[in-house]
Amino acid sequence: MNDLIRHAQQINQQLARYGVKFGIYKNGEFHERLFPFDAIPRVITAREWDSLEKGLIQRVNALNLFLKDVYGEKRIIADGVVPEDFVYRSPGYLPQCEGIVPVKGVYSHISGIDLVKGKDGVWYILEDNLRIPSGASYPLIARELCRRCSPDTFRHNGVLDNRNYGQLLRRTMDSVNTGGINVVFTPGRYNAAYFEHSYLAEQAGAVLAEAGDLYVRDSVLYYRSTQGDQRVGAVYRRVSDEYMDPLTFEASSLIGIPNLMAAYRAGNVAVLNAFGNGVADDKGIYYFVPKMIRYYLKEEPILCNAPTYLPFYEEDRKYVLDHMDTLVIKDVAEAGGYGVVFGSKLTCEQLSDLRNTILAQPRRFIAQEAIDFQDLPIMEGEEQVERKADLRAFVLSGADETVVWPSGLTRFSRNPDSFIVNSSQGGGFKDTWILSR
Amino acid sequence: MRRDLHFYCDILLEFGAPVTGHAFALRCMPPSFPGQEILDVTLDLDPQVPYARQRDGFGNLLQIGRVEGPHDHFRYTARGTARLDMSCRREEPCHPVFRFPSAYTAISPEMEDHLRGLRLPADPADRAWALAQAVRARMTYAPGETGVATTAAQAYASGRGVCQDFAHVYLALARQAGLAARYANGLPEGEGASHAWCEVWLDGCWTGIDPTRGRWTDEGYIRFGVGRDFGDCPIERGVFLGLTDQRQKVFMRVSEQ
Numbered sequence: 001m002n003d004l005i006r007h008a009q010q011i012n013q014q015l016a017r018y019g020v021k022f023g024i025y026k027n028g029e030f031h032e033r034l035f036p037f038d039a040i041p042r043v044i045t046a047r048e049w050d051s052l053e054k055g056l057i058q059r060v061n062a063l064n065l066f067l068k069d070v071y072g073e074k075r076i077i078a079d080g081v082v083p084e085d086f087v088y089r090s091p092g093y094l095p096q097c098e099g100i101v102p103v104k105g106v107y108s109h110i111s112g113i114d115l116v117k118g119k120d121g122v123w124y125i126l127e128d129n130l131r132i133p134s135g136a137s138y139p140l141i142a143r144e145l146c147r148r149c150s151p152d153t154f155r156h157n158g159v160l161d162n163r164n165y166g167q168l169l170r171r172t173m174d175s176v177n178t179g180g181i182n183v184v185f186t187p188g189r190y191n192a193a194y195f196e197h198s199y200l201a202e203q204a205g206a207v208l209a210e211a212g213d214l215y216v217r218d219s220v221l222y223y224r225s226t227q228g229d230q231r232v233g234a235v236y237r238r239v240s241d242e243y244m245d246p247l248t249f250e251a252s253s254l255i256g257i258p259n260l261m262a263a264y265r266a267g268n269v270a271v272l273n274a275f276g277n278g279v280a281d282d283k284g285i286y287y288f289v290p291k292m293i294r295y296y297l298k299e300e301p302i303l304c305n306a307p308t309y310l311p312f313y314e315e316d317r318k319y320v321l322d323h324m325d326t327l328v329i330k331d332v333a334e335a336g337g338y339g340v341v342f343g344s345k346l347t348c349e350q351l352s353d354l355r356n357t358i359l360a361q362p363r364r365f366i367a368q369e370a371i372d373f374q375d376l377p378i379m380e381g382e383e384q385v386e387r388k389a390d391l392r393a394f395v396l397s398g399a400d401e402t403v404v405w406p407s408g409l410t411r412f413s414r415n416p417d418s419f420i421v422n423s424s425q426g427g428g429f430k431d432t433w434i435l436s437r
Numbered sequence: 438m439r440r441d442l443h444f445y446c447d448i449l450l451e452f453g454a455p456v457t458g459h460a461f462a463l464r465c466m467p468p469s470f471p472g473q474e475i476l477d478v479t480l481d482l483d484p485q486v487p488y489a490r491q492r493d494g495f496g497n498l499l500q501i502g503r504v505e506g507p508h509d510h511f512r513y514t515a516r517g518t519a520r521l522d523m524s525c526r527r528e529e530p531c532h533p534v535f536r537f538p539s540a541y542t543a544i545s546p547e548m549e550d551h552l553r554g555l556r557l558p559a560d561p562a563d564r565a566w567a568l569a570q571a572v573r574a575r576m577t578y579a580p581g582e583t584g585v586a587t588t589a590a591q592a593y594a595s596g597r598g599v600c601q602d603f604a605h606v607y608l609a610l611a612r613q614a615g616l617a618a619r620y621a622n623g624l625p626e627g628e629g630a631s632h633a634w635c636e637v638w639l640d641g642c643w644t645g646i647d648p649t650r651g652r653w654t655d656e657g658y659i660r661f662g663v664g665r666d667f668g669d670c671p672i673e674r675g676v677f678l679g680l681t682d683q684r685q686k687v688f689m690r691v692s693e694q
Contacts, residue, residue, distance in 0.1 A: 077533075088537045095534045095665065098494035216460065217503050219489045247462040247501075247674045258460030258676045262501040265491055 001040065005379060007149035008039035014145045019195050020138065036428035037142050038378045042391065042410040043433045052115075052123060052393065053404045055302030058293060060111045060395040060402055063128060063280050065296040067107035070279055071097050081295050082288045085312065085363055090285065091333060092131075092278015094241060096248055096261070103176045103270040104399035108277055110172070110236070111395040112136075112409075115303070116373040124306045124371055126390060127286060130277040132238050135409040136394050137196035138429050140165050140203070143407070146431060158436040162407030166203025168396050173204065173234040175398030176270035180233030182206035183223055185214065187239045187255045197238050206236065216259040219266040234270040235260075241275050283332035283366050284310070307369040311362035320358065320367040324351055327367040329358075342370065376430070378412055387412040391432060408432040439522040440656040441476070442691050444624055446631070447514045448673060449686040455507035456679030463488075463500040464662040465515045465672050467623060470496075471527040473660060478517030484508050495532075497662040497670050504677075511675070518694070521656040528641035535617045535638065539665035542609040545590035551575070552610055565616060565637040565646055566653075572607045573651040585667065600633040600649040601667050607635050607648040608666065620666045621645060626657035626691045631672060636663065659691060 004011075012034070021032045044052070069076050070093070076082050087093055112133025114126040143162055147154055173182045184201035186194060188210050201208035213224055214232065221232040237244060243253040248261040263269045279285065287308045290301040309316035309327070320327060324343045331339035346354065358365050375386035389412040394405040410430040446465055469475045480500060482488065488502035504511060538544060544552075555571055557564045579597035589609040592602035604620055611618040617638035625632045634647040634654060643663075645654030662670030 084533050088534050093534075094494075095532070095669070096494045098532070100494070215458070215503070217505075218487065219491070219501065246676050247460060251674065251676075259462060259501050259503070262462070262489060262491060262499070265493075266489070 001153065003150040003153055004039040004041075004146055007146075008037070008379060011039065011142065011145045011149060012037050015142065018141060020141055021195055035138060036414075037138075038412065038428050038430045039146070040377050040379060040384075041431040041433045042376055042389065043435065045435050046437050049406070049434045051302060055123075056113055056393050056395050056404050057402045058297065058299060058302050059113065059125070059128070059289060060108060060397055062289065062293040062296050063111070063130060064105075064107050064397060064402075066292050067130075067274070067277060067280050068101070068105055069296075071100065071276060076292065076295055079295070081291050082285070083312070086282070086284045086288070087279060089363060090279045090282045092241075092276065092280075092282050094249075094276035094279075097274075097276035100265050100275075102264070102274040103178055103267060106176055106397050106399060107274040108280070109176070109272040109274075109397050110169070111273075111397070112392045113395060114390055114392050116306075116371055116390045119372045119374055123303055124373075125286075125289070125303055126306065127283065128281040128289065129392075130273060130281040132240065132273065133392065133394070134193040134196055134238070135392050135411075135429075136165055136405065137199045137203075139407050139409050139431050141199065142429070142431050157433070160406040160434040160436055162405065162434075165394070165405050165407070166200070166205070168403060168405060169200060169204040169236070170206070172396045172398040173206065173236060173270070173272065175400060176272070177233035178268055178270055180221075180231035180269070181223060183209045183214065183232050183235045185209050185235050185237040185239060185257075187211075187243070191238070193238060200236075204236075211255045211257065214257045214260075216257060216263050219259075219262045219268055221257070221260065221263045221269040232269055234272060236272040241278065244271075244275065283330050284312075284363065287366060306371050309367045311358050311365050311367065316367075317358070317362055320365075321355055324355060324367075326370065328370050329354060329365055329367050332364055332366060344370075376410070376412060378428070378430070385416070387414070387416065389413075389430070406434040438524075438656060439520065441518055441520050441694050442626065442657075442659060443516075443518050443694055444659050445514075445516045445688075445690045446624060447512070447688045449510060449512045450673075450675075451510050451684045451686070452508075452677075452679065453681040453683075454679060455509045456677040456681060457505065457507050459504040459508065459511065459675060459677035461500075461502055461504070461511070461673065461675040463513055463673050464493075464497050464670055465513055466498045466500060467517075467519060467659050467661050468492075468496070468498045471529075472521065472523055472525045474520040474522075474525075476518040476520055478515065481512075481514045483510070483512040483514075493670075495662070495664050495669055497664070513673070519659045521659070523656060526642050526644075529643060531617045531638040531641075531643075533617075534665060535619045536612055536615075538609065538612060540588075540668055541605045541666035542589045542612065544609045544613050545593065548590065548593050548606075548609055549613065551593075552613055557614055561616060561637075562639050562644075564614060565611065565618075565639065565644070568607060568610050568614060568616075569646050569648045569651055572603055572610065572648040576603055576606060576648075578603075578649065585671075603649040604633045604635050605666055607646075611635070611637060619643070619663050620670065621660050621663050622667075622670060622672065623661040624659045624689050624691045628688075628690045630687050631661075631689060632658075633667065634658065657691075 108130040112129035186197035311317040392409040589605035592598040664670035
C-alpha cells in the first residue's frame with residue numbers, strides 16, 4: 001500500500017495524460033477538470049462482498065421486474081404497494097414506452113447502485129441509478145495504472161481482478177443483441193463523461209458513435225462505417241431519454257437518432273439502458289424498493305435503505321416536520337447531489353420556508369435520517385486525513401444473469417464537512433479492492 | 438346514428454432549398470376502434486418512399502420512414518372512408534396518466550383560482566360540460582397568436598388561441614377537477630384544417646367534447662390520435678438536414694359519400 005501512496009502523484013499524472021477527466025457545468029459554462037485519485041484503496045473483504053453482491057443482485061432484479069410491471073400490467077399499483085402518484089407524476093415515467101417490452105425483457109442492463117457504510121458496519125443503499133450511471137472507467141483505469149506502478153501489491157494482497165469490466169459489458173450487450181454490431185452512443189466530446197464513453201467502447205470492443213453516425217431505415221438502426229452501412233444490434237447509449245429521439249421525445253434534440261424509437265419498438269435493436277427507467281430510480285420510488293423485493297421476489301431485502309420518510313404519507317409528514325433539523329431532505333426531481341438539504345444546516349427562516357414547501361407539495365420530497373457513515377483515510381499532501389466516502393457498485397443484467405462487477409467507484413468529498421460525494425460536486429475517487437478472502 | 442364519411446387529408450411541406458436525411462413520423466391515418474371503423478384508407482407519399490406502420494404507446498397509428506436524398510418538398514395524402522357510430526362505443530380502461538398534468542397542461546395558480554370560483558356540478562358529465570363552457574367563455578378564438586409550443590397556462594393567461602390551446606386549457610382544468618381527460622385530434626366534417634378536441638372518461642367510455650365549439654362531439658369527427666396533450670400525437674413530425682425555411686400547405690375535407 002505504501003508503495004501505491006508513493007506513486008500517487010505519478011498515477012495522477014498518468015490519469016491526466018490519458019485525459020481521465022470529469023466535466024462540470026457551472027453557471028452555464030462547461031469546465032473540464034481532473035478527477036483526483038487517492039491511492040489508499042477502499043478494501044472490502046470476501047465475506048462482506050458476498051453479502052453485498054447477493055443484495056445488489058436481488059435489488060436490481062426487483063427493479064427490473066418493477067419496470068416491466070410499470071410499463072405492462074401495473075400489478076404493483078393495482079395491489080396498492082406503490083401509489084400511482086409516485087409513478088405517473090415521476091418525470092422519469094414515459095408513457096411513450098407503454099406496452100413496449102425491450103429485448104429479452106431487460107430494462108436496466110447497467111445499474112449504478114450507490115451505497116455507504118455506516119459506523120455500525122451496515123451498508124445502506126443511498127440511491128439507484130438505472131438510466132446512464134457513469135464512473136466505471138475511473139477505477140478501471142486507475143487499477144491498471146496502480147498495477148503498473150506496483151504489481152506486487154496486487155499479487156500479495158489477494159485483490160480480485162477487476163479488469164474484466166469490458167468483457168462483462170460486452171457479454172451483457174451480446175446477450176440482448178438482435179443481430180448486428182455493438183455501439184456505444186455518446187453525445188460527444190463536450191459531455192462530462194466523454195472519456196469514459198470512448199474508454200468503455202474500446203474495452204468492450206464496441207464502436208463509438210455520435211448522432212450523425214447512426215440512422216434508422218425501415219425500423220432498423222444502422223451505423224455508417226467506412227465499409228458501408230452496418231446493422232446495429234445493441235446500442236449502449238450515454239444520452240438521456242429525452243434527447244434520444246427527436247421524433248418521440250424532445251423535438252429540438254440534435255444529439256439523438258430520429259426514429260430510434262421505431263427500431264426499438266419493433267424489437268430490432270436493444271437499447272441499454274431501456275427508455276423510461278427513470279421511473280424506477282426516482283428518489284420517491286426509492287422508498288418502495290424494499291417493498292418491491294418482497295412483492296416480486298418474495299424475499300426479505302438483503303441490503304437496507306437509509307431510514308426514509310415520505311411526507312406524502314400523513315404519519316411520515318408529521319415526523320418529518322417535527323424533526324426537520326436532523327433530517328436530510330431531498331427534492332425528488334433533482335439529481336447529481338443538487339436539491340439535497342441538511343436540516344441541521346438551515347437557518348430558522350429557511351427551515352420554515354422548506355416546511356411550507358413540503359406542506360404545499362408533499363409528493364416532491366423525501367426525508368432521510370442522516371447516516372453517520374464511516375470515514376475513509378485519504379492523503380492530503382503528506383498527511384493522512386479522514387473523509388466521507390460512498391461506493392457506486394456496478395451491476396450488469398443481461399438476458400440470462402445479473403452480475404456485480406467485483407470493484408466499484410469509491411468517491412470521497414474533499415471538504416471535511418461535506419457529506420455529498422457526487423463527482424459533480426467536487427471530490428475525488430479511490431480504487432475499490434474486493435479481496436478474495 | 439351511423440354515418441359513412443369520406444376523408445381527404447393533404448399536407449405539403451415545401452423547403453426553400455433541398456434537404457436530405459429527412460426522417461418522419463406521421464399520425465395521419467385514423468385507426469379503427471368501437472365507434473369509428475375505417476372501411477378503407479390509403480396513404481400516398483411524395484417523394485415516394487416506403488414507410489413502416491406501428492402503434493405508439495397511446496395506441497395511435499404511426500407511419501414512419503425516411504427520405505434520404507435531396508428533395509425540396511414532402512407531401513403526404515391520406516384518404517379513405519370512416520364509418521362513425523357513437524352507439525358502438527364500448528367501455529374501455531382509462532390509462533391513469535390521463536388524470537395527471539402533462540408538459541402542456543400544467544395548471545397555473547390563476548387557473549386554479551378560476552376553477553375554485555366555478556362551483557362545478559358533482560355529476561362528472563355535467564362537470565365536463567360546464568368546464569367546456571367555462572373555457573369558451575374565457576378564451577377567444579384567435580389564429581396566429583399562439584404556436585405549437587404554447588402551454589395551457591400561457592394560453593389561459595392571454596385568453597386567446599386556437600383549438601389546440603382551447604384543448605390544453607380544458608385538459609388542465611378537467612384533470613385538476615378530478616376528471617380523466619385526453620387530447621384528441623383529427624378531422625371534423627367540412628373543409629379546412631385539422632382540429633383538436635378532448636375526450637373525457639365518463640362511465641367507462643371515452644366521450645368527445647370540443648371546447649373550441651363548446652359541444653360534445655358526434656359522428657362528424659374523425660379521430661386520428663390521442664395523447665396527454667399535443668406533444669404525444671402530432672400529425673406530422675420530422676427532422677432533416679438543411680439550412681432552409683419550411684412552408685406548409687394543408688387541405689382537408691370530410692364529407693358524406
